[in-house]
Amino acid sequence: MAPALLRIEAIEVAYQRSIVALHRVSLDVGAGEIHALLGANGAGKSTTLKAVSNLLPAQRGQVTAGRIDFDGHDVGRMSTADLVRLGLVQVLEGRHCFRSLTLEENLLTGALGRSARRGEAAEDLARVYEIFPRLKAKRRVLAGLSSGGEQQMTAIGRALMSRPRLLVLDEPSMGLAPLVVRDIFEQLRRLNREQGLSILVAEQNSTVALQYADRATVLDAGIAVLGGNAQALRQRADIQSFYFGEG
Ligand code: ATP
Numbered sequence: 001m002a003p004a005l006l007r008i009e010a011i012e013v014a015y016q017r018s019i020v021a022l023h024r025v026s027l028d029v030g031a032g033e034i035h036a037l038l039g040a041n042g043a044g045k046s047t048t049l050k051a052v053s054n055l056l057p058a059q060r061g062q063v064t065a066g067r068i069d070f071d072g073h074d075v076g077r078m079s080t081a082d083l084v085r086l087g088l089v090q091v092l093e094g095r096h097c098f099r100s101l102t103l104e105e106n107l108l109t110g111a112l113g114r115s116a117r118r119g120e121a122a123e124d125l126a127r128v129y130e131i132f133p134r135l136k137a138k139r140r141v142l143a144g145l146s147s148g149g150e151q152q153m154t155a156i157g158r159a160l161m162s163r164p165r166l167l168v169l170d171e172p173s174m175g176l177a178p179l180v181v182r183d184i185f186e187q188l189r190r191l192n193r194e195q196g197l198s199i200l201v202a203e204q205n206s207t208v209a210l211q212y213a214d215r216a217t218v219l220d221a222g223i224a225v226l227g228g229n230a231q232a233l234r235q236r237a238d239i240q241s242f243y244f245g246e247g
Contacts (some may be wrong), residue, residue, distance in 0.1 A: 001041065003030065003031060003216060004028035004029065004030055004031075004069075004070070004166065005029055005031045005071055005094065005198050006028060006052065006068070006070050006088070006166055006198070006200065007028045007068070007069045007145075008025060008026055008048070008066070008068050008070075009026050009066050009067050009068070009069075010024040010025070010026050010065065010066040010067075010165050011022055011024070011026075011046075011048075011051055011065065011066030011067070011068060012049050012059075012063070012064045012065040012066055013048075013051055013056065013062065013063055013185075014061070014062060015057075015061045015189055016021075016060055016061075016191070016247070018025075020064075020222065021044050021047045022044050022222045023045070023049060023222050023223050024065070024221070024223075025048060025064065025066075025111055025219065025222070025224045026224060027200075027217040027227065028213075029166065029198055029200050029225060030198070030214075031165075031196070031198055032192070032196045032198055033198055033199070033214045033215065034188070034189065034192050034198075034199040034201065034212060034213045034214050034215075034229065034244070035043075035198075035199065035200050035201070035213060035215050035216065035217070035229060036066055036201050036202075036203055036206075036209035036212075036213035036215075036216040036217075037049070037200065037201065037202040037203070037216070037217055037219065038202075038204075038206045038209060038210075038216055038217070038218045038219070039204075039218055039219035039220060040176050040204065040220070041204065042221075043219040043220055043221060044171055044219045044221075044222040045170070045171075045202035045203075045204075045224070046093055046171075046202065047061070047217070047222075048219070049090060049168055049170050049202055049203070051063050051068060051081060052068055052070075052075065052090070052168060052200070053080050053088065053168060054076075054078060054079065054080050054083065054085055054088045055080055055090070056098065058135065059108045062209070063076065063129050065179075068086050070083065070086060070166065071086060071087070071088075072148070073086065075114050078099050084162050084164075086159040086165075086194050087163070087164050087165030087166060087202040088161045088164065088165070088166045088168065089162050089164035089168065090159070090167075090168040090169070090170070091155045091156055091158075091165055091167065091168070091169045091170065091172065091188035092124060092155075092170055093170035093171045093174065093202075094098070094174070095148075095151045095152050095154070095155040096155065096225060097144075097146075097151045097154050097155060097158075098143060098144065099143050099144030099145060100142060100143075101142070101143055102139060102140050102142055103135055103139050103141055103143055103146060103154050104125070104135075105142075105148065106141065106143050106158055107125060107135070107139075107157050107161055108121060108125070108155060108161070109161075109214075110124075110157070110158035110159060110162050111125075111157060111161045111162065111208045112118055112128075112163030112201055112237070113125070113197055117232060117236060121161070121210065122150065124160070124161045124163070125161070127160070128157040128160055128161065128245070129153055130151040130200065131157070131187050131190070131191065132156075132157055132187065134149075134150060135150065135157060136154065138150055148176050148180075149176050149180035149183075149184070152176060152184060153184065154171055156169070156172070156184070156187075156188075160191075164197065164198070164234070165197070165198060166197075166198045166200065167188075167191075167197075167198070167199050168199075168200045168201075169188075169195055169199065169201045169202070171202055171203060171204060172184055172185075172188075172201065172203070173185075173203060173204075173208060174204075174207045175234060181205065181208055182208070183206055184209075185209075185212045187230050188201070188212065189212050201224070209230075210230045210231075210232075210233055210234045211234070213230040214229075214230055215227070215229055215230055216230045216233050218233075
């Protein structure tokens with residue numbers, strides 16, 4: 001198996017000191033792998049991803065045990081901005097586009113953190129438009145007037161503008177029509193297969209996630225209860241209905 005790019009080792013996360021949201025959760029994402037993090041509402045998926053990018057709410061949530069390494073660096077000591085520079089970039093749940101900016105302006109904000117040489121942002125923009133042609137057609141439309149799918153594509157495109165090695169996505173399918181969800185996962189897989197982009201994706205939609213992932217980890221009430229090859233997990237319809245609700 002490929003060496004781990006991200007290694008989460010027995011982390012515990014507590015909110016307000018005493019509410020334990022994760023109990024010794026471990027998982028790793030290999031270089032070039034798509035790893036799905038599955039589980040019902042409140043299972044701890046977002047908490048895991050926030051811990052990875054150091055985005056837990058200041059004072060109120062913290063990693064109380066375990067460690068997280070990205071490419072050999074201890075993530076616990078790094079700011080989110082430094083992690084982005086190292087290549088660990090997260091697309092938050094709910095997309096978070098700037099509603100009063102156009103889709104293209106939103107995309108360009110993704111290049112701001114990088115000291116790019118002249119013309120680099122334009123090249124990156126062209127690559128994003130190649131992946132999501134719909135964004136090119138709508139590039140002058142305000143994000144606030146765009147569809148949920150266009151906003152999700154924009155949020156992913158903006159993350160791609162900072163040239164990630166590991167893309168972390170929190171529920172990209174949320175609220176989107178099945179065809180749009182497929183389109184987004186197809187493009188994620190293409191980025192993975194053609195450019196070696198590693199992906200960690202949290203999803204309640206286990207059916208789609210297991211179809212595109214190489215491996216998966218299932219969380220239940222903050223505990224990693226199941227993990228392994230996505231294809232093998234797909235066969236386990238009994239476990240699916242139990243842990244994933246309607247999937
Ligand atoms: P969802 O799909 O609803 O986002 P999830 O699997 O991502 O679910 P989390 O959001 O990580 O789950 O929540 C895990 C647990 O932590 C839940 O019990 C939740 O109530 C709790 N929790 C999350 N954020 C906070 C917070 N800021 N303060 C206190 N408790 C929180």
